[in-house]
Amino acid sequence: MTLQPRLSLLAAASLLAAAPTWGATLFTLPAPTAALETNTSVPASFSAGAGAGVVSFTLAGYATLDGDNFFIDILHVRLNGTEILSGTWDLGGGGVNRVLVDPNGATINSVGSQQLGISIPVNLVAGSNQLVFSYESPNSFEGTDRAGLQGLGDEGWGLNAVNVSGVAPVPEPAPGALLLAGLAVQGWRARRR
Numbered sequence: 001m002t003l004q005p006r007l008s009l010l011a012a013a014s015l016l017a018a019a020p021t022w023g024a025t026l027f028t029l030p031a032p033t034a035a036l037e038t039n040t041s042v043p044a045s046f047s048a049g050a051g052a053g054v055v056s057f058t059l060a061g062y063a064t065l066d067g068d069n070f071f072i073d074i075l076h077v078r079l080n081g082t083e084i085l086s087g088t089w090d091l092g093g094g095g096v097n098r099v100l101v102d103p104n105g106a107t108i109n110s111v112g113s114q115q116l117g118i119s120i121p122v123n124l125v126a127g128s129n130q131l132v133f134s135y136e137s138p139n140s141f142e143g144t145d146r147a148g149l150q151g152l153g154d155e156g157w158g159l160n161a162v163n164v165s166g167v168a169p170v171p172e173p174a175p176g177a178l179l180l181a182g183l184a185v186q187g188w189r190a191r192r193r
């Protein structure tokens, strides 16, 4: 083997290991959640490469989950401690639909009775990412008293089809690959003498 093909092979191997994989599925919820009480949260942790991604999910309302009325209930979605969506929707209990925090321009569509399909563009960090979904039933909101927690006998929320896609995490080089690369360099040095 001449020197040139050997180096090309090494270059190709290192490029293959470092090339980002766009649109990789980084997290899925294994099954729909049960109906959850408000004032609860659902965390999700996953690894990613740095770059653009998408968080999508179906939000389900059970019984009389409210939008903005006296009994208001508010969805919060946070990624790595930053709120990426907050809003309140009439998912069975009446009230006004309102998006409260939406820095990334989420897409929100009705996808069935008491169900919203939500898709949020995000920026993921390299390594571990933490996504937290929560619903809150505040005692007061925008300066006026509200009903607060009403309990599962009255209303609930749930998640289905949670999916996070983005850049796949860059794997550490396998020890075997490092050993082969080392041997190739040794061989190259030996030939130069």
Ligand SMILES: [Ca+2]
Pocket: 064, 065, 066, 071, 072, 073, 093, 137, 150, 155
């Ligand atoms: Ca409520």
